[in-house]
Amino acid sequence: MQKMDSETIMGGVEMPVGTVVSQTRQQVKRLNDFALTLPEVKNVQMFVAMQVDLQGGGGAEMQSHLGQLVLELRAADKRNADGQRSSDELLSELREFSRTLHGVNSVSWDSMNGGPGGRDIHIKVSGPDFEELTEVAKELQQTLDSYTGVFDLDDDHDEGKREMTLRLKETARPTGIDEARLGTHIRSALYGRESHRISRNREDIRVMVRYPEAYRASLYHLESMWIPTAVVAGVRSWVPLNEVARFEPGEGFTAVHRSQRQRAVSVFGAVDSEVADSSVVVNRVREDFDNKIAPNYPDVRIEFLGNFEERSKAFGSLWIAFPVVLVLIYMMLAGLFRSYTQPVVVMAAIPFGLLGAIVGHWITGNPITILSEIGFVALAGILVNDSLILVDFINRRIRLGENSFEASVSGARSRLRAILLTTLTTASGLTPLMFETSFQAKFLVPMAVTLTYGLIFGTALTLVIVPSLNLVFLDTKKLAGFEDDPDDQ
Template sequence: AGIESFTISERRAGHPGRDIDIRLTGDDAFKLKSAATEIVEALKTMPGVSAIEDDLPWGQEQFIFSLTPTGKALGLNVDIIGRQLRAAFDGYLVQLFQDRQDEIEVRVMLPDAERHNLAQLDSLMIILPNGDTTPLSGVVSISTRKGFEVLRHREGQLAVSVSADVDRSVNNNNTIRANIRENFAERLASQYGATMAFQGRAEDQASTIGDLKRGAVFAFAFIYIVLAWVFASYSKPLIVMAVIPFGLVGAIIGHWVMNIELTVLSLFGFFGLSGIVVNDSIILVTFYQKLRASGMQVNTAIAEAACQRLRAVLLTSLTTIAGLTPLLFETSLQAQFLIPMAVTISFGLAFSTVLVLLVMPAFLSVLESIRARVKTQVSGASEVN
């Protein structure tokens, strides 16, 4: 009895916070409540969404006082009325004294029989600025409305948050957010003056992805610099790094096969995958360079490098995949947030390994053909001059 909301939540891996956490800000609490109610009703119609709530609950019935023309003519204002009502019902502090370890307040207020009887409110005497008194009902009009239990603020504005949990086997967080943003953002802004923003997991995820984008630029730049230094070439590092996107394709296929959502941990795994895939390419390209340095023809060297380095490339990839396989089928809660990373590395590596052995020789052949053509044109131009 008396329970208005009862929620049971489970421990979840990943970013802290709720799956759906929408913040609305504005200037009017009642308009914000109406906007939040619309979003709540919309979320209730979406499959897999549960534990929907907002943090602007209705509170107790409130009395709304507004001055009448008579009250204004008598020199009263809202502040004067409010102070006298507070003194009458909450008490006016007249003295503080110490009783050993306790501090005792002495307040003057109406008797309990009058404070707890709303019928006495109309006859409460209000002191006028000139010292006279008049009944409260003669200077104010009283109305009632449902109030709020608590009002929250964000950056100086009233704010309300609508949150919910999502069953990932039924629906997707990002799909729901996109749906809400598309169907509600502009309409709530025009109808209620409410500004919508996503917080919680969505906010943390957006911040993390932004950091990952910057990190990816630096990571790939450093990989290119190291490869250019090792191969003493500006073009061969591009050939080696060309297999990285194929690893991403394999990672996406792996998430689809395992029925796992792409998460931020999946992106972390892609960084590790990039380094492993590059290692496979380095093994092949390095051996190819040695064969070319010994005087072997281009096509013969490419075929020989692919055949001779087949075992080394396969062993490099298979040992990594074998080490990650037990994690793919782990059921403990602690391992759940690591599984997307393991799926990215294992499936991406398996997919890209095959492509390293098939596509990398083709890339090398194209590169050498371009070099030979450019060399021929340059030498021809030199002879003409």
């Protein structure tokens, strides 16, 4: 499943959580300026403090540490005619330049292609213990990093901002201080509490009372804070904060992801189609996880999403559609010939046509895509037409009194012109599409190759193989003691 030469490249920039917009803009601007120096780039769109999912559901994530670039390239056929680089070659150069950026968590590049959407590698790790999930995510990234052709590895677990968690000590209970009183007082000191409102120009302005900015920015002043106790006998006391609560430093969450009501961490990656295949990489990861990682983390499970999931859905439906098509064709032919075995002779052209389609992809150098697979299903119905005309004509000649051999030879000779004209007119109509070089038409070229080469290859064999198989069928029928009329069984 090779990728085609794309005309759009997308880049995602992720800075450390909490980075101000100006610093994010500075790094994205460096990438933007470098992209404009490439002769193959026609236009660049720069997004700061947001990322848009252009290949998935179209959602957007807006945070100060995120950035995105969308590069519009010259048309693929014009770049090819001028000897310029392909989208894959440009991706390699952009990744090399991205490695020179400092203070950046990750920079990922991808090209916009047709077919199933999603990332090449998208592994969701879920389980009850979040610490185990992060460890498994790291081990998966190390495993993927050892594979040839895998790059742009990242996960969606980012280190959050530093935070301080306050937990009450047992000594706080006699003072009447509980979590609600503690939280209310600290919030009032840092965020503020509304004392009153004043009206100005028909608008209400809230007046907030809180600590001075210098105190609010210092952890020392937080630890030195005094907390009011509950009122006892009309008297309120004050106690130091560090005597009723303990401080636990930690980090906050940038986002919380879940799968099946359990915490989850996703691992992402890209695959160079010239070096490796994403389906092969996914299968290797599954084996390595089952053999090396899963025994140490029995409660952790993984699922493969992204391009692998979408492609599995697409090809899964074809695995159902193709047998259904064959059964329907067989049922209609069985009703026409009033035979259970002669429809198999007519349908014998289908495997040869599929072989011709595969050879056609090899000759033209086109990848076998999802549209090629859809073309296989359509080809099965088209190939039966020529075989049906030929076998029906042979049956008619036999009913007129000719023996089976003479009927097969004269039938193939008489129907040669009609079969060839049917195939050539269809192939001639599809041939211009095969030589179309525009990016939009390239998605349909594999289907045109499937139909054209499958028809030509299948027709050539139909004129030789189908009459021969029909003779075998008729001779077997005689040996079995049935009537000579092929429609009487």
